[in-house]
Amino acid sequence: MKVAVLLSAxxxxxxxxxxxxxxxxxxxxxxxxxxxxxxxxxxxDADVVAEALGRGLSxxxxxALAAGADPVPALAAVLRAAAPDVVLAGRRGxxxxxxxxxxxxxxxxxxxxxxxxxxxxRPGSEPGVIEVEQAxxxxxxxxxxxxxxxxxTVHPAAPEPSAFAFGQARRGRIERLDVAAPAEPAxxxxxxxxxxYRPRPKMMRGxxxxxxxxxxxxxxxxxGEAAQANVMVSPEPREAxxxxxxxxxxIGVLAxxxxxx
Amino acid sequence: MTYALPALVFVMVALATVQALRRAAWWRLGAAxxxxxxxxxxxxxKRYLVDVHHVxxxxxxxxxxxxxxxSGLLAAxxxxxxxxxxxxxxxxxxxxxxxxxxxxTAAGSVLVGxxxxxxxxxxxxxxxxxxxxxxxxxxxxGGLAAALLLALGVESAVALGLAVxxxxxxxxxxxxxxxxxxxxxxxAGALHLVAHPRPKRFEGGRPDAALAPLDLDAxxxxxxxxxxxxxxxxxxxxxxxxxxxxxxxxPAFAAGQPLNPKRLIQDLVAxxxxxxRAYAGSPYPNARPVAAPAEPFxxxxxxxxxxxxxxxxxxxTCRACVEECPMMIExxxxxxxxRRHQTLELGAxxxxxxxxxxxxxxxxxxxxxxxxxxxxxxxxLALPMIGEREVDVLLWLGxxxxxxxxxxxxRALVKLLHEAKVDVAILGAEERDTGDLARRLGDxxxxxxxxxxxxxxxxxxxxxxxxxxxxxxxxxxxxxxxAFGGDFEVVHxxxxxxxxxxQGRLTPGALGGxxxxxxxxxxxxxxxxxxxxPRKLLDRLGLDRVEMARHGRRSMCCGGGGGAPVSDxxxxxxIPDIRMAQAAETGxxxxxVACPTCTAMLEGVTGRTAEVKDVAELLLAAVEAGR
Ligand code: SF4
Ligand code: SF4
Numbered sequence: 001m002k003v004a005v006l007l008s009a010x011x012x013x014x015x016x017x018x019x020x021x022x023x024x025x026x027x028x029x030x031x032x033x034x035x036x037x038x039x040x041x042x043x044x045d046a047d048v049v050a051e052a053l054g055r056g057l058s059x060x061x062x063x064a065l066a067a068g069a070d071p072v073p074a075l076a077a078v079l080r081a082a083a084p085d086v087v088l089a090g091r092r093g094x095x096x097x098x099x100x101x102x103x104x105x106x107x108x109x110x111x112x113x114x115x116x117x118x119x120x121x122r123p124g125s126e127p128g129v130i131e132v133e134q135a136x137x138x139x140x141x142x143x144x145x146x147x148x149x150x151x152x153t154v155h156p157a158a159p160e161p162s163a164f165a166f167g168q169a170r171r172g173r174i175e176r177l178d179v180a181a182p183a184e185p186a187x188x189x190x191x192x193x194x195x196x197y198r199p200r201p202k203m204m205r206g207x208x209x210x211x212x213x214x215x216x217x218x219x220x221x222x223x224g225e226a227a228q229a230n231v232m233v234s235p236e237p238r239e240a241x242x243x244x245x246x247x248x249x250x251i252g253v254l255a256x257x258x259x260x261x
Numbered sequence: 262m263t264y265a266l267p268a269l270v271f272v273m274v275a276l277a278t279v280q281a282l283r284r285a286a287w288w289r290l291g292a293a294x295x296x297x298x299x300x301x302x303x304x305x306x307k308r309y310l311v312d313v314h315h316v317x318x319x320x321x322x323x324x325x326x327x328x329x330x331x332s333g334l335l336a337a338x339x340x341x342x343x344x345x346x347x348x349x350x351x352x353x354x355x356x357x358x359x360x361x362x363x364x365x366t367a368a369g370s371v372l373v374g375x376x377x378x379x380x381x382x383x384x385x386x387x388x389x390x391x392x393x394x395x396x397x398x399x400x401x402x403g404g405l406a407a408a409l410l411l412a413l414g415v416e417s418a419v420a421l422g423l424a425v426x427x428x429x430x431x432x433x434x435x436x437x438x439x440x441x442x443x444x445x446x447x448x449a450g451a452l453h454l455v456a457h458p459r460p461k462r463f464e465g466g467r468p469d470a471a472l473a474p475l476d477l478d479a480x481x482x483x484x485x486x487x488x489x490x491x492x493x494x495x496x497x498x499x500x501x502x503x504x505x506x507x508x509x510x511x512p513a514f515a516a517g518q519p520l521n522p523k524r525l526i527q528d529l530v531a532x533x534x535x536x537x538r539a540y541a542g543s544p545y546p547n548a549r550p551v552a553a554p555a556e557p558f559x560x561x562x563x564x565x566x567x568x569x570x571x572x573x574x575x576x577x578t579c580r581a582c583v584e585e586c587p588m589m590i591e592x593x594x595x596x597x598x599x600r601r602h603q604t605l606e607l608g609a610x611x612x613x614x615x616x617x618x619x620x621x622x623x624x625x626x627x628x629x630x631x632x633x634x635x636x637x638x639x640x641x642l643a644l645p646m647i648g649e650r651e652v653d654v655l656l657w658l659g660x661x662x663x664x665x666x667x668x669x670x671x672r673a674l675v676k677l678l679h680e681a682k683v684d685v686a687i688l689g690a691e692e693r694d695t696g697d698l699a700r701r702l703g704d705x706x707x708x709x710x711x712x713x714x715x716x717x718x719x720x721x722x723x724x725x726x727x728x729x730x731x732x733x734x735x736x737x738x739x740x741x742x743x744a745f746g747g748d749f750e751v752v753h754x755x756x757x758x759x760x761x762x763x764q765g766r767l768t769p770g771a772l773g774g775x776x777x778x779x780x781x782x783x784x785x786x787x788x789x790x791x792x793x794x795p796r797k798l799l800d801r802l803g804l805d806r807v808e809m810a811r812h813g814r815r816s817m818c819c820g821g822g823g824g825a826p827v828s829d830x831x832x833x834x835x836i837p838d839i840r841m842a843q844a845a846e847t848g849x850x851x852x853x854v855a856c857p858t859c860t861a862m863l864e865g866v867t868g869r870t871a872e873v874k875d876v877a878e879l880l881l882a883a884v885e886a887g888r
Pocket of ligand 1: 500501502503504505506507508522523526582585586587588589590
């Protein structure tokens with residue numbers, strides 16, 4: 001299986017120094033289980049992502065871009081040419097714009113399936129298929145079988161990155177690719193203001209105003225009866241449909257049944 | 262028949278030489294190393310008689326035994342060769358002298374036997390070592406009988422023949438043993454003293470304990486196979502006499518972790534030898550099985566190699582083994598060079614250690630904490646940042662500053678410095694970690710980066726000396742940064758505080774006779790030879806100071822060095838628990854410490870009966886009591 005790992009120039013969350021985002025280091029480890037992998041970076045220079053060479057990649061392709069340029073067209077051009085079966089990426093960058101949209105934009109450009117929040121991946125039981133484990137909220141996970149090509153983003157619960165090995169980093173190669181990315185109209189720069197981070201309380205949507213702390217906790221975590229009522233194990237199709245309809249009505253997506261109320 | 266005995270001795274010497282040369286062929290498979298042969302040869306007598314003897318004498322029985330048997334063996338053998346000179350061969354007085362020499366050997370041989378029979382102490386190896394006394398006895402008594410016959414002028418060819426035959430059985434056996442048996446230690450040991458990889462350790466002064474920097478452009482980093490070890494390191498391992506002194510001193514061995522420095526050295530010997538005899542000493546405790554390959558010069562470390570990685574990562578780099586080794590073997594150098602290969606080439610470190618190394622690279626700090634938060638412990642205390650002005654003392658805070666418990670110690674230290682009106686400043690956010698832990702974990706690349714950055718930072722500022730309470734930082738700044746262009750006067754806080762007390766700038770009162778015992782940090786005592794200042798300081802506080810059985814240069818590690826806490830190799834017990842139990846034996850209610858790591862390790866012991874206090878905290882209490 002041919003694998004490409006997208007690498008971004010991140011910043012260390014504490015020191016602010018250039019660093020490979022941890023999720024991408026984890027992506028390299030997932031890639032190793034799938035087949036031969038190459039790194040891919042689009043940006044002004046590849047020094048920061050060179051760390052990936054010490055984490056199990058032996059080659060990185062580097063597409064030189066001006067700082068601040070949208071990397072998607074260039075990445076899409078390279079990936080279209082290389083046609084990897086699997087593209088692995090972090091969930092979002094670290095210390096840059098951090099939109100988390102690049103994997104989705106790439107998947108659309110490549111016509112590939114996106115599976116976010118992957119914690120494990122292995123080749124499927126038949127050719128052209130991949131089996132991944134996807135992390136879901138609240139610690140749940142599910143197995144997904146998908147047809148290649150796919151774009152996978154990595155969840156923090158994926159296996160720890162392999163330890164950095166200086167000797168391997170020294171031997172790894174960064175190859176510069178010259179890509180004529182289709183010139184796209186540059187998006188108007190978004191005006192941003194930088195502020196230092198201030199921790200804030202999390203807003204809990206739908207939390208009962210007032211009530212006891214236990215109530216609010218229950219509402220926030222979805223604990224209690226509500227969570228149990230959501231789970232139906234191999235239900236009758238009719239029953240399931242009724243439950244879904246009831247739920248959709250409850251949250252106001254569907255109008256109440258004509259006869260009611 | 263007069264010449265039978267000298268002839269035997271010549272054959273013995275020839276056999277021993279052949280065996281030594283056969284062995285030397287293996288040493289030559291090691292990597293090249295610069296050796297000052299002339300200086301080494303000249304220094305040999307002093308290195309043997311002073312440095313080796315200093316260590317050997319710690320075990321008085323072994324010391325006496327070795328003096329008698331070795332000097333007897335050498336004297337008897339050399340004297341006997343002189344019999345080829347015609348006037349001597351016929352002289353009965355000469356043979357009487359030879360008989361005396363053999364008599365001394367015989368007495369020594371009996372001592373050797375008595376140490377191993379009827380019951381062999383655990384730390385000694387069996388196998389060929391159990392046969393050694395018999396070879397010695399045969400040679401000594403055979404030679405003694407033959408020389409006596411000649412001295413007394415008894416003319417009996419049968420008796421003389423029998424005596425020489427007995428001597429031959431022992432003597433040829435001993436000579437044969439020079440290649441792979443116990444007698445190898447004599448030849449390899451002498452050569453090792455000449456070609457020692459750390460000649461500075463014999464020059465007196467501070468211990469020579471700084472690790473040598475690794476050339477990061479070398480084609481292969483660290484030691485993978487024995488061929489990556491310098492030839493004189495291979496030679497040094499052959500000098501091992503399997504006395505087990507290192508084993509009894511090793512904290513990891515005592516805690517039942519899979520490390521035994523004696524076995525490690527023997528494994529390194531075996532890894533470089535095709536037909537090494539089976540090891541017959543104590544094993545690595547609780548070791549996981551390895552599939553040791555038979556071929557020599559294979560990879561040394563791995564579950565499929567001779568030494569399991571667990572063994573390598575159990576070491577606290579405390580140097581107790583080096584301190585105790587009568588053959589002057591440098592275990593820690595070997596361990597670190599093996600770790601370097603694991604870390605730098607293979608990335609084969611434990612998950613916790615890997616996370617620590619990531620923090621070093623990303624945040625220049627092993628805990629991944631912001632450098633700006635290092636001085637948070639001093640909230641409310643005046644602790645200026647260093648500026649343009651030259652200060653007397655630059656206070657190096659170290660990693661302990663982030664620890665809540667150790668922050669109390671540092672606060673006490675800062676208060677004492679203020680009390681004594683010391684002109685002190687800190688680097689603030691410019692202080693990176695020294696990288697000591699990264700280096701001990703084998704990550705020389707990260708270490709060198711940090712070392713260079715710190716040296717550059719320090720070069721920018723003006724200060725007279727550096728004071729630190731962290732012996733690991735002290736060792737890095739004082740000894741190991743030298744190779745990176747850092748030449749600083751670095752003082753441990755205990756020495757500095759003693760100076761202040763002696764100058765009368767601090768006047769401690771009495772603390773009312775509480776019992777205290779001082780735990781020497783390895784990186785202060787063994788690595789830097791500083792054991793006196795903290796004791797003198799404690800003695801001025803009106804405390805009742807008692808010593809643990811293991812103290813000073815021979816102290817036992819707290820278990821916190823060398824990355825052992827992050828490698829976290831399981832054993833039967835925890836090293837700090839063992840050390841606290843030793844402290845409890847003294848009955849002292851206070852264990853005085855002088856290192857952030859020791860503080861954390863010893864205070865982390867559950868159910869401890871003694872309080873753990875830094876020397877600075879005790880001094881502050883005394884100063885406050887004296888007001
Ligand atoms: S390494 Fe040194 S202390 Fe250890 S057994 Fe060998 S000679 Fe003795
Ligand atoms: S340095 Fe300490 S822990 Fe390591 S082998 Fe030697 S005695 Fe054991």
